Amino acid sequence: MSPKPEHHNPLEDARAQLAEAVSFLGLDEGMYQMLAIPRREATVAIPLRRDDGSKEVLIGHRVQHNISRGPAKGGLRFSPNVDIDEVRALAMWMTWKCALLDLPFGGAKGGVQVDPRNYSEGELERITRRYTSELMSFIGPEKDIPAPDMGTGEKNMAWIMDTYSVAKGYTELGVVTGKPIEAGGSRGRAAATSRGVVFCALSAMESLKMEPSKTTAVVQGFGKVGRGAARFLWEAGVKVVAVADIYGAVYHPKGLDVPALEEHVDQTGRVTSFAGAEEIPADSIWGLDVDLLVPAAVEGVLTEENASQVQARLIVEGANGPTTPQADAIFNDKGILVVPDILANAGGVVVSYFEWVQGNQSYWWSEEEVNNRLEQRMKLAWREVGKFARDKQLPLRTAATTMAVERVAQAHLLRGLYP
Ligand code: NAD
Numbered sequence: 181m182s183p184k185p186e187h188h189n190p191l192e193d194a195r196a197q198l199a200e201a202v203s204f205l206g207l208d209e210g211m212y213q214m215l216a217i218p219r220r221e222a223t224v225a226i227p228l229r230r231d232d233g234s235k236e237v238l239i240g241h242r243v244q245h246n247i248s249r250g251p252a253k254g255g256l257r258f259s260p261n262v263d264i265d266e267v268r269a270l271a272m273w274m275t276w277k278c279a280l281l282d283l284p285f286g287g288a289k290g291g292v293q294v295d296p297r298n299y300s301e302g303e304l305e306r307i308t309r310r311y312t313s314e315l316m317s318f319i320g321p322e323k324d325i326p327a328p329d330m331g332t333g334e335k336n337m338a339w340i341m342d343t344y345s346v347a348k349g350y351t352e353l354g355v356v357t358g359k360p361i362e363a364g365g366s367r368g369r370a371a372a373t374s375r376g377v378v379f380c381a382l383s384a385m386e387s388l389k390m391e392p393s394k395t396t397a398v399v400q401g402f403g404k405v406g407r408g409a410a411r412f413l414w415e416a417g418v419k420v421v422a423v424a425d426i427y428g429a430v431y432h433p434k435g436l437d438v439p440a441l442e443e444h445v446d447q448t449g450r451v452t453s454f455a456g457a458e459e460i461p462a463d464s465i466w467g468l469d470v471d472l473l474v475p476a477a478v479e480g481v482l483t484e485e486n487a488s489q490v491q492a493r494l495i496v497e498g499a500n501g502p503t504t505p506q507a508d509a510i511f512n513d514k515g516i517l518v519v520p521d522i523l524a525n526a527g528g529v530v531v532s533y534f535e536w537v538q539g540n541q542s543y544w545w546s547e548e549e550v551n552n553r554l555e556q557r558m559k560l561a562w563r564e565v566g567k568f569a570r571d572k573q574l575p576l577r578t579a580a581t582t583m584a585v586e587r588v589a590q591a592h593l594l595r596g597l598y599p
Contacts, residue, residue, distance in 0.1 A: 252288035255329025321354030353539030374408025376527020401477030
């Protein structure tokens with residue numbers, strides 16, 4: 181299965197969303213260009229010595245889309261589909277997400293074109309360290325702060341922190357977030373994105389008068405975001421009837437036993453061949469007769485081709501950019517509520533911000549404090565976006581993007597253009 185529909189360019193989607201916001205706000209072409217063109221980009225070669233002694237060169241990117249509100253912030257992705265336009269789009273969405281949640285960050289993203297499933301842990305460590313080393317002058321706690329994304333996790337973050345710290349000659353916790361707790365990570369970070377996704381799902385369900393115990397859901401992706409989302413939905417009483425990962429999809433009309441599925445995934449590394457469900461074609465998940473869809477894998481999966489099959493009333497975007505603008509228009513016409521990525525999956529960067537603050541201050545918060553602060557931030561953003569959307573009669577995505585673009589544009593205007 182191809183992880184991204186062919187010919188799909190997420191940068192076109194991101195720029196179309198930006199253009200809509202710029203036009204709504206009445207900003208000029210010059211401001212559009214300031215916001216459409218990334219501020220800084222680096223592409224690096226990553227020579228790798230493989231375990232068998234052979235050598236190969238991988239390509240890595242880091243894009244700082246905008247730094248007008250603070251240091252750039254965004255994840256690092258390891259995936260065979262990484263290309264510069266994907267990284268640019270993801271970096272732009274990070275700028276909007278940080279502005280929407282009012283975090284003092286700009287947006288960035290990084291990627292290495294590699295399928296981590298085909299590399300040993302030692303090889304992945306060497307890739308991560310060399311990527312960090314190549315970008316030493318580009319990243320830093322006051323410049324650009326990476327975090328986990330698809331195909332990376334807390335181990336990669338510990339290696340980045342260590343590589344950076346060794347070069348500096350002192351430990352620098354603030355250079356990266358999503359670290360293991362024992363190496364300067366924050367309590368509550370690992371589950372934060374999923375928590376935020378489910379907070380948005382439950383809030384949207386409340387506004388649509390959907391009772392959790394009578395709601396059925398599909399989750400695509402069973403990694404750091406999708407797995408937690410499925411678990412928290414299940415805990416809230418929602419029936420998660422189907423889950424998909426890169427290997428396939430599993431289905432049970434009465435609802436999957438999510439904790440049992442988690443155990444199965446821990447043992448086998450995939451959702452398929454789970455005894456408590458039947459296997460269904462991966463692309464059939466979107467047309468299932470359910471109430472809620474949570475795409476939490478890759479971008480560009482809800483398209484013009486499959487949007488009309490969707491029967492759900494609500495879509496909550498765990499992934500970045502899962503819905504193309506064409507699919508968005510169809511959902512809008514059909515009256516399907518879409519909670520956009522930059523709001524729905526912002527929990528991760530909110531707690532990344534908390535981790536950065538804690539690391540810089542060398543002062544640790546309890547998990548309860550982290551979760552309470554996360555909830556406050558998500559609640560505020562949820563209310564603000566809802567109000568803006570109602571007041572201006574806009575879909576939630578346009579409302580969220582417009583609010584974020586306005587904040588970033590305002591920072592540019594107040595700072596002025598140098599020289
Ligand atoms: P991950 O690598 O932990 O998990 C990805 C999951 O998606 C895996 O289960 C994988 O098998 C599955 N997958 C990959 N390609 C697929 C395909 N074509 N079809 C079906 N399933 C597929 O990654 P993650 O961190 O959970 O990230 C998932 C999405 O969430 C990405 O869009 C990412 O940018 C976004 N996101 C992540 C975070 C975070 O904190 N990790 C925060 C915000 C947004």
